[in-house]
Amino acid sequence: MRVMKRRNRFYDTSRFGQPEIRVYHKKGVRKKCPRYLLKCGCCEEKLEIYYSEDGLEIGGVNGAIQDWREIMLPLLAIKDKRGEGTASKKGKR
Numbered sequence: 001m002r003v004m005k006r007r008n009r010f011y012d013t014s015r016f017g018q019p020e021i022r023v024y025h026k027k028g029v030r031k032k033c034p035r036y037l038l039k040c041g042c043c044e045e046k047l048e049i050y051y052s053e054d055g056l057e058i059g060g061v062n063g064a065i066q067d068w069r070e071i072m073l074p075l076l077a078i079k080d081k082r083g084e085g086t087a088s089k090k091g092k093r
């Protein structure tokens with residue numbers, strides 16, 4: 001898997017109009033899985049995501065990849081309010 005890289009500037013609203021999530025990656029060591037550390041763009045709130053081939057632990061909650069997929073994909077598929085990705089659809093709203 002390719003590791004995600006970001007600029008991680010504090011309160012960077014240039015891309016999304018609201019502070020961008022800061023993303024840090026840590027390699028796995030021995031029995032510890034590699035993880036992403038996600039930090040809020042506007043404060044010090046954070047979330048750890050440990051990942052392996054068969055599962056994900058997000059914020060201390062462990063689940064199979066398929067389980068997370070079922071929960072997260074519908075959320076992530078929500079179209080944004082500016083209508084991005086909905087341009088071809090008629091009669092929206």
Ligand SMILES: [Zn+2]
Nearest residue numbers: 040041042043
């Ligand atoms: Zn915040």
